[in-house]
Amino acid sequence: MKLAKWCLVLFVVALLLALPGCGGTEDGDDVSAGDEESGEAEPGEVEGEEESESDETTAPANEVKISVTPPEGWEKVEEDSALASYSKLGATFRVTRDIVPQGVEGYDAYLEFVQGKFQEVFDSIEITGTGNATIGGYDGRKLTYTLEMMGVEMKGEIYYIIKDGYAYTLACGAIADEFPNLEADFAQFLQSFKFE
Numbered sequence: 001m002k003l004a005k006w007c008l009v010l011f012v013v014a015l016l017l018a019l020p021g022c023g024g025t026e027d028g029d030d031v032s033a034g035d036e037e038s039g040e041a042e043p044g045e046v047e048g049e050e051e052s053e054s055d056e057t058t059a060p061a062n063e064v065k066i067s068v069t070p071p072e073g074w075e076k077v078e079e080d081s082a083l084a085s086y087s088k089l090g091a092t093f094r095v096t097r098d099i100v101p102q103g104v105e106g107y108d109a110y111l112e113f114v115q116g117k118f119q120e121v122f123d124s125i126e127i128t129g130t131g132n133a134t135i136g137g138y139d140g141r142k143l144t145y146t147l148e149m150m151g152v153e154m155k156g157e158i159y160y161i162i163k164d165g166y167a168y169t170l171a172c173g174a175i176a177d178e179f180p181n182l183e184a185d186f187a188q189f190l191q192s193f194k195f196e
Contacts, residue, residue: 066095066168069192071185083168086189091174091182093189098167107141110160110167114143124148135159135170136193146176155179159190 070076070086074093077085084095104113111130118125125147133142140161147154156173170193172186 064097064166065196067192067194067196068093068095068189071188074185088182088185089178091178091185092171093186094169094171095193096169096171098169100162100165100167107160107162110162111141111143114158114160118145122147122149133159135161135190138163138193138195153177157186163195 064083066083068084068086070093074086074088077087077092079085079094082094082096084093086093100110101113104110115127115130118127125145127143127145129142129144131142133140138161140159143158143160145156145158147156153176154173155176156171158172159170161168161170170190172182172189174182
């Protein structure tokens with residue numbers, strides 16, 4: 001039963017972030033996430049090939065590089081729609097990027113837009129709070145929710161940084177009873193986040 005609950009958490013977090021404007025990329029943008037511990041290959045780089053020096057001014061405008069340092073015990077999850085994705089016993093941490101919709105200006109309007117999308121899709125979602133947040137030294141906003149699905153209560157915190165017309169979404173999720181045990185790990189992810 002416990003494995004089924006963890007799988008449900010992964011499914012719901014992925015579904016929440018797949019909503020338009022709530023996670024993923026638009027128009028097939030190339031994105032990459034650096035893993036502080038793994039030295040992962042960048043787009044266009046072939047594994048085993050020597051990396052060439054590159055001038056930042058020549059990098060494609062649609063390429064974005066971020067990094068987070070996972071706490072011990074978290075495993076990297078390969079996802080095409082995420083800049084970074086990690087899991088640990090069903091809990092998830094995920095970073096995505098979306099274009100901010102036209103007419104949605106500023107954090108308050110974006111949070112209102114996101115809440116509307118969540119409530120369209122999930123009858124049982126409860127937004128338990130919103131507020132200012134600092135993520136890796138960047139000013140942003142935070143949304144906290146609980147959601148019951150198939151008799152399992154889940155809790156999540158979603159952090160947003162709006163930069164250059166994009167919303168960067170950093171989502172932390174777990175079964176509600178397990179969430180307090182993971183808060184230190186989520187805090188480490190958030191503190192380590194940076195744009196490269």
